[in-house]
Amino acid sequence: MNLRNQLKSNKTTFLRIFIISTFFIGCVLLLNKWKGIPIGSMTRDITTTAGVEIYVGFFSQVGFFFWIAAATLCMFTSFINHKSRGNIIFTEFLFLFGLLTLLLCLDDMFLLHESVFPYIFGIPQKGVFMVYGILIFFILLRYYQIILKTNYIILAMSFIFFAISISLDVIHPPNLNPYLMEDSVKMFGIVSWFFYFYSNATSIVSNLTTAINSK
Template sequence: MRHSGPNRPLSLSHEARPQASGPRHVLLPFALALGLSLGVAVLVFAGMAAGKWTFAEISRDPSAQFGTPLYGGFVSTLGFAGWIIAAAATGLAALTQPLLRRLMLPVCLLSALLALDDQFMLHDAVLPRFGIPEKLMLIAEGLLCLRAVWPFLPALLRGKQPLLAVALAGFAASLLIDIIVRFDTGTALMIEDMAKFTGITFWATHWFVYAAAALRVVPASH
């Protein structure tokens, strides 16, 4: 077995080389992208026809359209990006590594759900309008979180998942503050939101590193 020296480029095994993508390889991604594009277009035009919004209100940058400061909501935006990073990384690992599918899919679904919940206030603004109690959504998210984290619990208890441990601690602290502190003070809100943001940051970092390890391409053996 020969190892690549410092000046010798790494060679990829035949299995690891990117394969040419033909019609069969792109059919499902094409259908998903087309469905997403058409779905958003239908939603946009339906909202405009119902007088819910103008196109500029939902397409332009909020600071340009509504005159909010450029820094307005940037912590929330970064948090949304963190959920999306975790969902994308674990979703890719689930699609390409069948052995990891049962582990990664719950994490991917949970991250995507929490991204949508944070961005569109599903549990406290949208779903109650359709008769779905806020607590029901929170219970569903809690159960999905338990399902996603449960397989990693032994490693967590042995201290082998420090990034995930900090993420869960941040979420727990944010939830605890939200339950205990009944009055809405600036300090309590800041501590709660920063604990949650810390949790999201470590959550995204953990799953990005985990997925990268699962997808890492190894040098070919000769």
């Protein structure tokens, strides 16, 4: 494909790149004007800005990678399933879990339950956890028949690990290193979450490939 044809066929992609990039640049400029936050504090690498060693926060950042990977798998697989005219309910299930995963990732990255919701919106940390729990409960209730057809034991593992991590965050048991225990259990939950949706993605792609090869 020559350059001229590529320019024509990728107009929508170019527009998406421009809109998304401009949106985040706009967020930086808005926060700078509204809250007086230095632009460099938002755009520079966090280890450079904070003047800390490169290993600071590496464990939590690894968790972000798994969150984002899981969200990407959900969204991409939902798209593939929709395009291949697969089960509509399964497509919705993957899409909503993709949005939920993004929300949990943003909460983990920006401490929404500790900083944003309590101090900006006045919602206490326990209240935030309760809202998350209710949201997850209704999604599970809506799609439980779909979940039972998947490797749900892996999803159940992730919820168990998350429940333990939240309990440790709220209770703060004595004689235990809070960072090691809480964050280690949460890591088990995030990785389990990723592999659950990885198994769904590979299953859909495998079934689609088999269907294409059989034609």
